[in-house]
Amino acid sequence: MEQFFQQIINGLTIGGIYALVALGYTMVYGVLKLINFAHGDLFTIGAYLGMTLFVSFGLAGSLPVYAAIILVALMVMGLVAVLGGVLERTAYRPLRNASRLSAVVSAVGASIFFQNAILLLWGGNYYVYPESVRPTTIVSLFGMGVPAIRFVLIGASVLLMLILYWFIHRTKTGTAIRAAAIDQGAAKLMGINVNRIIALVFLIGPGLGGVAGLMVGLAYGQIDYSMGFSYGLKAFTAAILGGIGNIPGAMIGGLILGLVETLGAAYLTIAWKDAISFFVLILILIIRPTGILGERVAEKL
Amino acid sequence: MFLELDNVRAGYGQIEVLHGVSLHVNQGEIVSILGANGAGKTTTMHTISGLATFMGGSIRLAGEEISRLPSHEIVTRGLTQSPEGRRVFNSLTVLENLKLGAFTVENKKVIDESLDWIYSLFPRLYERRAQMAGTLSGGEQQMLAIGRALMGQPKILLLDEPSLGLAPLLVKAIFETVKKVNENGVTILIVEQNAKAALKIATRGYVMEMGRIIMEDSAESLLTNPSVQKAYLGH
Numbered sequence: 398m399e400q401f402f403q404q405i406i407n408g409l410t411i412g413g414i415y416a417l418v419a420l421g422y423t424m425v426y427g428v429l430k431l432i433n434f435a436h437g438d439l440f441t442i443g444a445y446l447g448m449t450l451f452v453s454f455g456l457a458g459s460l461p462v463y464a465a466i467i468l469v470a471l472m473v474m475g476l477v478a479v480l481g482g483v484l485e486r487t488a489y490r491p492l493r494n495a496s497r498l499s500a501v502v503s504a505v506g507a508s509i510f511f512q513n514a515i516l517l518l519w520g521g522n523y524y525v526y527p528e529s530v531r532p533t534t535i536v537s538l539f540g541m542g543v544p545a546i547r548f549v550l551i552g553a554s555v556l557l558m559l560i561l562y563w564f565i566h567r568t569k570t571g572t573a574i575r576a577a578a579i580d581q582g583a584a585k586l587m588g589i590n591v592n593r594i595i596a597l598v599f600l601i602g603p604g605l606g607g608v609a610g611l612m613v614g615l616a617y618g619q620i621d622y623s624m625g626f627s628y629g630l631k632a633f634t635a636a637i638l639g640g641i642g643n644i645p646g647a648m649i650g651g652l653i654l655g656l657v658e659t660l661g662a663a664y665l666t667i668a669w670k671d672a673i674s675f676f677v678l679i680l681i682l683i684i685r686p687t688g689i690l691g692e693r694v695a696e697k698l
Numbered sequence: 699m700f701l702e703l704d705n706v707r708a709g710y711g712q713i714e715v716l717h718g719v720s721l722h723v724n725q726g727e728i729v730s731i732l733g734a735n736g737a738g739k740t741t742t743m744h745t746i747s748g749l750a751t752f753m754g755g756s757i758r759l760a761g762e763e764i765s766r767l768p769s770h771e772i773v774t775r776g777l778t779q780s781p782e783g784r785r786v787f788n789s790l791t792v793l794e795n796l797k798l799g800a801f802t803v804e805n806k807k808v809i810d811e812s813l814d815w816i817y818s819l820f821p822r823l824y825e826r827r828a829q830m831a832g833t834l835s836g837g838e839q840q841m842l843a844i845g846r847a848l849m850g851q852p853k854i855l856l857l858d859e860p861s862l863g864l865a866p867l868l869v870k871a872i873f874e875t876v877k878k879v880n881e882n883g884v885t886i887l888i889v890e891q892n893a894k895a896a897l898k899i900a901t902r903g904y905v906m907e908m909g910r911i912i913m914e915d916s917a918e919s920l921l922t923n924p925s926v927q928k929a930y931l932g933h
């Protein structure tokens with residue numbers, strides 16, 4: 398039983414990270430019907446920027462540890478959001494009226510560009526987050542010891558999702574984002590500047606993805622230049638699982654995938670951890686191709 | 699002249715659909731565009747609202763050139779459209795749809811007033827305000843599309859096929875409401891397959907064919923014109 402709760406905590410931690418990354422995929426798909434293949438790399442850049450800010454800018458030692466984490470998280474969010482904005486401006490906007498395939502190729506190109514930029518800037522080695530920013534406090538819960546940072550990370554991802562949900566469903570701009578995702582032409586007829594909405598989505602999605610990258614560093618310590626691929630693929634699976642284009646779907650899909658994967662690894666076999674995730678993907682594509690909350694059938698790429 | 703199209707050429711991508719359309723709408727009028735499928739009526743509407751590819755000529759609204767403006771700026775100048783096929787936001791509630799119609803309006807009091815007005819025009823929308831727009835019937839969706847376009851406080855309203863797919867009784871009700879809206883000071887440009895219903899409330903009309911205007915006259919003359927009767931009024 399103790400192990401089970403432990404695994405639930407682990408599953409929610411990784412699930413929250415998947416969910417945050419999945420939101421970036423699903424929001425961009427919503428407004429552009431495009432899979433942003435560079436999203437996983439923006440997530441990686443978030444992890445690296447976090448490390449650099451902690452180590453090179455000395456934020457790790459000079460502030461109380463949680464203050465430093467919050468400060469770095471906000472900076473990472475801002476920086477990766479700006480990068481996402483630049484990506485939209487340079488790689489996607491010029492192709493707005495081109496065929497869908499051109500945009501997909503541009504997305505793959507952007508992904509390759511980012512991966513090589515990371516290699517060039519930080520090199521191909523593994524990096525480890527400094528111990529000083531990974532609080533070692535252990536909280537005991539139902540007689541088991543859980544690192545406090547896990548709760549902080551779960552709390553942070555849930556908080557970010559709640560804020561996003563509120564923004565999308567309760568504000569005028571959020572409603573405009575939903576409208577643009579349903580019918581861009583009709584949204585324009587409402588007087589909505591759709592270009593601006595798309596730009597905004599490319600700030601929010603990468604911002605959340607960047608923070609998720611930082612969270613990986615804080616939770617597991619180790620980061621590398623290709624992590625965007627594996628996490629990106631899982632998060633994409635989560636987005637499909639919840640229903641691509643659907644924001645609450647990405648949240649639920651991420652959490653479910655994290656739990657299934659972690660419990661599967663613990664009780665079945667750890668070697669099949671990734672296989673379990675993709676088995677879930679295949680299953681959902683067979684049983685319910687629109688995903689858990691999706692209404693529309695996902696179009697090809 | 700409030701809205702004036704002069705020798706407008708437009709289409710989609712590389713394909714030219716309108717080959718030099720000229721028409722005008724005076725303030726306070728209801729003007730109707732008639733024509734068969736594929737004549738270019740909807741493209742004309744899309745071009746005015748900035749949704750199609752503009753290729754030449756000029757479009758002036760209250761004397762100002764709007765042909766190169768992005769769609770959302772045309773809305774802020776007082777021109778809104780209820781598009782063909784209604785295109786309501788299915789997974790948004792009726793109220794959210796209506797509020798989006800007032801996206802360019804900042805004043806909350808004005809929004810509430812227009813909301814009251816829309817609800818008085820279409821009491822059904824008030825009853826269904828919390829429902830998803832996709833669950834409405836065709837007629838209710840049409841009311842929503844018109845109501846949504848009116849929420850933007852337009853000086854001129856473009857209606858594209860408001861009677862499409864509706865029961866005759868509902869068509870009558872919609873046209874009566876359009877007339878009421880016009881009496882409230884909103885100029886109207888309407889595209890209709892249901893030529894008879896449209897001409898009955900219109901002041902003037904245009905007939906389109908193959909991307910060109912081929913006839914222009916007062917609504918009464920068009921109603922009694924033998925060739926129009928034969929082609930569009932089912933006589």
